Amino acid sequence: MIRTTFALAAAAIAVPAAAADVQVTSQGPLVELSVTETVKAKPDLAEVSAGVTTQAPTAVAAMQANAKAMDAVIQRIKVLGIAAEDIQTTGINLGAQYDYDQATQRQVFRGYQASNRVSVTLRKIDRTGSVLDALVAAGATDIGGPSFSIDDDTASRAQARKAAFDKAQVQASEYARWAGYSGVRLLSISEAVNPGRPMPYAEGRVAMAADMKQTPVEPGLVGTAVTISVTFEMTR
Incomplete structure (x- = not known):
């Protein structure tokens, strides 16, 4: 404070x-x-987030698949006319995934999961709904927001x-x-x-x-x- x-x-x-x-x-x-x-x-600003989650047998494959999918989402954001300074990566994660086998009571490795998430600031808040729809259509597997504020x-x-x-x-x-x-x-x-x-x-x-x-x-x-x-x- x-x-x-x-x-x-x-x-x-x-x-x-x-x-x-x-x-x-x-x-x-x-x-x-x-x-x-x-x-x-x-408000005159809206902030939304979009992310892509991918899974693959290896860490490299999971990251490559995620990069390809996330690039499509980011390119779609830019096509919508959103400036580069209003697009920010907020998190990239990679981790091993396991299933629990009830019979053996052991964790069984099943591959890797990669995720990437961006935050997008919208300066025309009346477009918020259409932008969210466009992000999903471009391949986003999860979205968040919107959060509204005053510039x-x-x-x-x-x-x-x-x-x-x-x-x-x-x-x-x-x-x-x-x-x-x-x-x-x-x-x-x-x-x-x-x-x-x-x-x-x-x-x-x-x-x-x-x-x-x-x-x-x-x-x-x-x-x-x-x-x-x-x-x-x-x-x-």
Whole structure:
């Protein structure tokens, strides 16, 4: 977690040499709050994954068969107009496979299994269903996703930040009033920064349709959350 801390000049601040957090002193009682607000918005990115699994008597044969099948899937992805930077290999695996013989109660070697998986970012989310169908048609034996997000969440994050601060200020003022004080003065504020993409608020839904229809996909909404920690001083 990254913490960015701002302190008003009017506050008296002491920072010990080995301290990790800023320590704030004040004349009146303090109100310390942690508030999280989430802003929902329509996503504009979808991430799906596709993989190929092959089996063969030898490790070399399994890997060669997998490479041929996976190349067909990747070429299909590129034909769909997806940029190279939006295609990323996420895993290549090879392992021996065994069956359990009940009669002898022993593991019996049956060959090798190879798998390869790629992640694909779609910048036109209305194509998600057709892309999934195309990947399966190209030879993908397993698919995953979609996971929806917002490419630039700056505006949503700013809205969530303001909503969190407004809520914290209202709550602090209420505490002050209940304690017999007339108001509050902001001493410090810090924000927990999440460098990742916005979290899914409502998972997109994928349903494999019958009769060769295009796979329907509902992107729903994604939420951008901001958490702030604030310290207010109660004032007369």
